[in-house]
Amino acid sequence: MPGEYVEEGMASWYGDPFDGQRTSSGEIYNMNEFTAAHRTLPFGAVVRVTNLANGRETEVRINDRGPFVANRVIDLSHAAAQALEMIGTGTARVRLTVIAGPNPRIGFFCVQVGAFVNHENAERLQTLLGPRYAPINIVMFDSGNGVYYRVRVGRMSSQSAAAALAAQLRSEERLRTFVVRLDN
Numbered sequence: 715m716p717g718e719y720v721e722e723g724m725a726s727w728y729g730d731p732f733d734g735q736r737t738s739s740g741e742i743y744n745m746n747e748f749t750a751a752h753r754t755l756p757f758g759a760v761v762r763v764t765n766l767a768n769g770r771e772t773e774v775r776i777n778d779r780g781p782f783v784a785n786r787v788i789d790l791s792h793a794a795a796q797a798l799e800m801i802g803t804g805t806a807r808v809r810l811t812v813i814a815g816p817n818p819r820i821g822f823f824c825v826q827v828g829a830f831v832n833h834e835n836a837e838r839l840q841t842l843l844g845p846r847y848a849p850i851n852i853v854m855f856d857s858g859n860g861v862y863y864r865v866r867v868g869r870m871s872s873q874s875a876a877a878a879l880a881a882q883l884r885s886e887e888r889l890r891t892f893v894v895r896l897d898n
Contacts, residue, residue: 719755719812719819723787725763726805727795735857737778738897745792751778752788752810754823754873754895759815763788765798766807772797773813782829782892822896823876824851827889828865836863843867843887847879869896 729745737743739757750761759776774794781789788810790798800806812818827843830836836852843850843865853864867883870876873893880891 719810721787721810722766722808723810724785724805725765725788725790725795725798725800725808726781726783726786727790727792727800729792731859733792735859738780738855739777741777743778743791747791748772748774748794748797749777749791750774750788750794751780752776753779753782753892755812755818756816756821756895757897759818760813761788762811762813763790763794763798764809764811765800766809768799770798776815779894779897782826784890819873821871823870823873823893824866824868824896825876825880825883826864826866826892826894827883827887829855829862830865831860831862833863836865839865847883866894866896 732743733745735743755776757776760773761776762771762773764771772794774790795801798806828839840850840852847867849869851866853866855862855864868876868879876893880893883889883891
């Protein structure tokens with residue numbers, strides 16, 4: 715299982731004002747620990763991150779969800795970004811290799827189609843999509859910097875099925891979508 719999951723893409727990093735705030739896993743974020751946010755890897759997965767521009771590597775533990783920015787695959791802690799020498803640029807092209815932790819292919823996945831500060835906006839989107847897509851859930855998330863209402867569609871037992879639904883929602887509904895692991 716270790717080394718079976720490999721992904722390449724753009725990494726970013728986060729520090730202040732998130733330091734000391736609650737992560738999606740419920741932990742308190744410490745920007746000086748080697749942790750990261752990923753949309754679909756299970757909490758507790760240990761990932762080797764390689765900066766493809768300079769060959770620097772570090773290991774991080776997944777404890778948060780994100781990044782919810784297009785074309786990014788992982789959001790690293792400040793400490794991990796320093797180790798990869800990407801603080802100044804803010805982003806870097808990386809390779810992710812799972813080296814330990816829960817099996818990343820086992821679990822349930824959904825498609826996040828929106829995140830709103832206003833609960834009524836989340837309900838409007840849920841109502842709009844309701845007749846064609848089910849289930850649709852609104853999940854409250856207290857980021858420490860405010861409460862967000864995330865609108866999520868589906869419950870699939872494979873990431874590839876969720877990716878197909880995400881493509882359908884982008885095409886038919888013109889929504890920006892992200893496949894996300896459903897956490898307990």
